[in-house]
Amino acid sequence: MSTQEARRRADRARQVADVLRHQVLAEAFDDGTLPREEQLCGEFGVSRNTVREALSLLVAEGLVERAPRIGTTVVTGKYPHGLHRLMGLAETLREHGDITNEVRAVALTRAPSAVARRLRLESGDQIVYIERVRHLRGLPLSLDLTYLPRDVGEPLLGEDLAGRDIFVMLEEITGQPLGSADISVEAVNADPHTAALLDTTGHAALLMVERLTHLADGRPVDLEWIRFRGDRITMTGQLRRS
CATH class of the missing domain: 1.10.10.10 (Winged helix-like DNA-binding domain superfamily/Winged helix DNA-binding domain)
Incomplete structure (x- = not known):
């Protein structure tokens, strides 16, 4: 040939x-x-x-x-993660099974300048950092790194971070709904540490979602970097030509 x-x-x-x-x-x-x-x-x-x-x-x-x-x-299908509505992972995938969270880190720390800017804080302001491995039906699905302003993040420290979505708790704490999010999606390779946490191979393809979520009044309250196993999730949505 x-x-x-x-x-x-x-x-x-x-x-x-x-x-x-x-x-x-x-x-x-x-x-x-x-x-x-x-x-x-x-x-x-x-x-x-x-x-x-x-x-x-x-x-x-x-x-x-x-x-x-x-x-x-x-062998296995992928779980559809819709991009057309602003929802937490448990809300998005509830028809496919229970989401459980392995909380790996919770800390009150000083905001890096780049994070502070995104959350409209002063450089050096304290923020809450939360790191979780999310599981669906007992299988690791994503590694989530979350940054929140102290006034909305600190009340979360006494909440059930292992069993509940942060989005739902933010609405309860602030007394207003979430409004919108800025989102980007790109492919990255798993570093050895992330590969071990997600029970996948080194350099496996992951979907990296960066999401900055705002309250209904426009205030940014949740900055996340989420690494999804690319073999277990597919991003779906509907686009309209205006």
Whole structure:
């Protein structure tokens, strides 16, 4: 096979893998078994080698597994995390199971200047820092680093940080609802320490979410850096062209 032909097959394999990935995540295969290779060849109009290459991509992602005389079966899906509403993780994923929090650190500390600016504080003001590993159905899902102004963060220290979302407690403490959040999402590799906490491999792909949450009156009260296991979460939302 020429280099050009190999590239064309790789391109087609990626296209097939993208469609199959969507179907796996949407739970389109009722019994958890993908169609046989010959069916996929006919559906996509590609060779068997191309189909096998596409399925190998999904195997490498940990979404499916392959076995002789059994075929290709779904190993695990990903949990959808909606970006269209401002909610805590337990609120977002409650239909998929209970979220529990391993609280690794809680501290009253001085705000780094960059954090102080984001929270509209003076450099050196005290803030509350909370670090948690979040679990869904007992499996580690994310590592959350949270910074809060002292007046809203300190009352949290006596609350159930292991069993409740911080968002809900912030609304109770402040007496007003959360209003909006500035958010960014990027891919990062897991450092060895994070990989150990999330029970994944070193340099595994993580989804890093940076989120600055404001109260309804516009005051920023929660700055977070959240590292999600990329093999257990998918970000979803709906965009409208205005």
